[in-house]
Amino acid sequence: MKDRVRKLNDRQERAGAAYVLYWAQANRRADSNHGFAYAAGLANRLGLPVLCYEALTSFYPYANDRLHTFVLEGVPENERRFKQLGAGYVFYLRRTKSDPNDVLYRLARDAAAVVTDDYPTSLTAQHNARVPAKLDIPYYAVDSSCVVPMSRMIKREYAAYTIRPKIHRMLPECLQPVPEIELRRRYTGPVPGFHLRVEPSNIPAIVSCCDIDHSVRPSTAWRGGRRQALRQLEHFLENDLRRYDRLRNEPSAHATSNLSPYLRFGYISSLEIALATLSYGRAHALPTDGFLEQLIVRRALAFNFARFSENPQSLDNLPDWAAKTLRKHAGDKRSPCYSREEFEYARTRDELWNAAQKEMLLRGKIHGYYRMYWGKKIIEWSASCQEALETMIYLHDRYALDGRDPNTYTNILWCFGLHDRPWRERPIFGRVRYMSLDGMRRKTDVGAYIGEIEALERTGQDPYRIQ
DNA sequence: ATCGGCTCGCGCAA
DNA sequence: TGCGCGAAGCCGAT
Numbered sequence: 001m002k003d004r005v006r007k008l009n010d011r012q013e014r015a016g017a018a019y020v021l022y023w024a025q026a027n028r029r030a031d032s033n034h035g036f037a038y039a040a041g042l043a044n045r046l047g048l049p050v051l052c053y054e055a056l057t058s059f060y061p062y063a064n065d066r067l068h069t070f071v072l073e074g075v076p077e078n079e080r081r082f083k084q085l086g087a088g089y090v091f092y093l094r095r096t097k098s099d100p101n102d103v104l105y106r107l108a109r110d111a112a113a114v115v116t117d118d119y120p121t122s123l124t125a126q127h128n129a130r131v132p133a134k135l136d137i138p139y140y141a142v143d144s145s146c147v148v149p150m151s152r153m154i155k156r157e158y159a160a161y162t163i164r165p166k167i168h169r170m171l172p173e174c175l176q177p178v179p180e181i182e183l184r185r186r187y188t189g190p191v192p193g194f195h196l197r198v199e200p201s202n203i204p205a206i207v208s209c210c211d212i213d214h215s216v217r218p219s220t221a222w223r224g225g226r227r228q229a230l231r232q233l234e235h236f237l238e239n240d241l242r243r244y245d246r247l248r249n250e251p252s253a254h255a256t257s258n259l260s261p262y263l264r265f266g267y268i269s270s271l272e273i274a275l276a277t278l279s280y281g282r283a284h285a286l287p288t289d290g291f292l293e294q295l296i297v298r299r300a301l302a303f304n305f306a307r308f309s310e311n312p313q314s315l316d317n318l319p320d321w322a323a324k325t326l327r328k329h330a331g332d333k334r335s336p337c338y339s340r341e342e343f344e345y346a347r348t349r350d351e352l353w354n355a356a357q358k359e360m361l362l363r364g365k366i367h368g369y370y371r372m373y374w375g376k377k378i379i380e381w382s383a384s385c386q387e388a389l390e391t392m393i394y395l396h397d398r399y400a401l402d403g404r405d406p407n408t409y410t411n412i413l414w415c416f417g418l419h420d421r422p423w424r425e426r427p428i429f430g431r432v433r434y435m436s437l438d439g440m441r442r443k444t445d446v447g448a449y450i451g452e453i454e455a456l457e458r459t460g461q462d463p464y465r466i467q
Numbered sequence: 468a469t470c471g472g473c474t475c476g477c478g479c480a481a
Numbered sequence: 482t483g484c485g486c487g488a489a490g491c492c493g494a495t
Contacts, residue, residue: 160488161478320475368488421476421486423491424474425473426491433488435490468495469494470494472493473492477486480484480485481483
């Protein structure tokens with residue numbers, strides 16, 4: 001636990017406080033959460049209860065119905081679970097600019113300390129950089145993102161092969177479940193007036209009165225919340241783990257876990273997924289290495305990249321060989337060359353690319369393998385690398401349920417050569433790895449995927465939605 | 468269908 | 482200092 005906690009200011013615990021405040025920013029769950037567990041331990045030591053604070057603001061770029069719905073769908077069960085464990089629970093939704101923006105500071109007035117999630121990107125990273133100095137109580141950021149804590153790596157890793165052996169050495173020690181929470185004191189304090197009670201039935205009404213973009217509809221495939229996350233995991237283990245190694249790069253086969261949206265909002269932890277996978281694999285004699293490589297090693301590499309990068313959304317992070325070769329080819333002719341709108345509304349002349357973009361528009365996520373093709377083609381068909389990068393980030397910010405996180409930026413920058421190696425030189429890409437439609441046709445069933453997405457577009461019914 | 472070449476640089480063994 | 486090796490590559494030769 002020690003190597004998961006960072007104290008981000010130098011204040012002392014306030015005496016005579018009413019509670020320890022746990023601010024769930026990135027990890028919207030009570031179970032398998034090192035942050036909440038740390039808050040509970042601290043509260044027990046101080047003889048205090050824990051108050052959990054979860055919030056949703058409407059004022060970040062491209063806030064829309066899809067993201068709001070996915071967050072709100074998790075709230076009723078979080079409220080139930082935190083209370084069941086003896087903690088208090090407050091949910092605050094800032095719907096319009098005239099709603100207060102100082103709720104955390106109000107709650108902190110009666111707190112002995114603030115405990116929150118350590119997270120290297122998005123709003124959480126901004127909050128954790130700015131808020132601690134404004135408080136007169138301790139501010140602890142706890143890393144519950146990966147199986148191996150970010151702090152165990154002391155520098156930015158060059159590629160998967162440099163981090164892999166280190167991760168594997170630490171696994172026996174890190175693959176331990178988060179201890180069960182036992183709060184010695186129940187929260188019996190008042191429920192603040194700004195608390196919003198969310199019920200599954202009133203979510204559409206709540207969303208409709210927020211000052212956000214209502215044109216991006218909720219995902220056709222994924223609903224938010226911890227229960228959905230656990231069902232998705234169960235579905236994966238029972239149906240797809242056995243096919244994973246063979247079919248993970250065959251998008252039409254649906255053999256991947258689809259857990260990234262749930263990991264993104266912290267409805268489930270990578271640690272509990274890893275433990276459940278190992279246990280299921282052992283019980284049913286199934287191979288787990290391929291999936292755990294993605295879940296543990298690639299995820300750790302992405303968080304390591306975000307933690308040690310000044311700006312994880314910048315091409316400045318590319319290795320020298322990639323930056324150099326892309327610069328050399330910056331003047332190469334792009335043909336075709338599309339605008340942001342042509343990309344956004346899937347109006348290219350490549351039916352596979354359009355289908356992948358439509359999957360983004362409808363489901364809010366592209367299959368991992370085709371997403372790489374999607375990114376490579378945006379580079380090939382954009383006026384410049386910078387413009388291609390901005391298009392990819394924009395499309396993720398606006399439409400993806402798994403956007404704005406370390407994996408997002410690592411996957412995008414991988415398309416430009418990050419964590420990769422050089423290959424044969426060619427136009428536009430230089431020595432950066434190229435991907436072709438012929439390659440996709442050779443290796444995957446492109447027609448089946450296009451047909452599936454066309455049917456989804458036509459009917460609005462997603463057969464891959466887990467009920 | 469399958470294989471080697473392409474090409475850089477990290478990290479470890481020596 | 483030498484050497485093995487790497488996220489999803491392509492391409493041409495066999």
